[in-house]
Amino acid sequence: MVLECHAEDTIKGEPLMLGERYAALLRHQRTDSKQCRQELPEVVRLAYGMKVMVTQNVETDLDIMNGARGIIVDIWLHPEEPPFNQQQPITKLKYMPVCILVKLDRTCATQLNDLEESVIPVEPTCKPYRITCQTAEGKYVTRTVRQRQFPVTAAYAFTDYRSQGQTIPAVVVDIATPPTGV
Numbered sequence: 001m002v003l004e005c006h007a008e009d010t011i012k013g014e015p016l017m018l019g020e021r022y023a024a025l026l027r028h029q030r031t032d033s034k035q036c037r038q039e040l041p042e043v044v045r046l047a048y049g050m051k052v053m054v055t056q057n058v059e060t061d062l063d064i065m066n067g068a069r070g071i072i073v074d075i076w077l078h079p080e081e082p083p084f085n086q087q088q089p090i091t092k093l094k095y096m097p098v099c100i101l102v103k104l105d106r107t108c109a110t111q112l113n114d115l116e117e118s119v120i121p122v123e124p125t126c127k128p129y130r131i132t133c134q135t136a137e138g139k140y141v142t143r144t145v146r147q148r149q150f151p152v153t154a155a156y157a158f159t160d161y162r163s164q165g166q167t168i169p170a171v172v173v174d175i176a177t178p179p180t181g182v
Contacts, residue, residue, distance in 0.1 A: 007149035023133035040149035053155035063107040070104040
């Protein structure tokens with residue numbers, strides 16, 4: 001079963017209004033690829049046993065940093081998350097999970113209380129971005145949006161860019177010509 005977790009965007013702790021959501025959508029469409037890599041994903045899909053890679057430096061002392069890989073061993077759901085149908089292949093969560101527990105492939109962190117060795121809690125992280133939107137009076141204003149999401153991505157396969165600086169015991173490299181979309 002896959003749990004779908006959508007990012008939470010807020011301004012001063014409140015959900016975005018319709019015009020603000022539209023401005024955020026326009027901003028995301030205009031962002032270049034370098035800036036996109038630095039942002040949090042809009043949707044993260046999580047599953048027990050899923051291989052993941054951390055996409056941002058979160059807590060370097062615990063080895064929760066960009067490029068760290070591991071396997072999801074548990075997902076601590078929000079206490080108010082309503083029950084869901086276990087038979088559904090994908091379940092869209094109503095609330096952001098409290099954290100996901102990831103057993104890292106490589107870590108020098110000491111074992112945390114009540115957790116297995118190499119298991120680290122990964123919490124949602126916040127990243128601000130700015131939008132320009134129009135008020136009801138027709139005036140343009142700039143707002144700071146706080147986006148909250150898990151800084152992880154599926155890691156069954158990844159690019160050469162993501163593999164830089166890592167020690168990987170074995171790899172399969174696809175050297176075929178990339179598809180052109182034509």
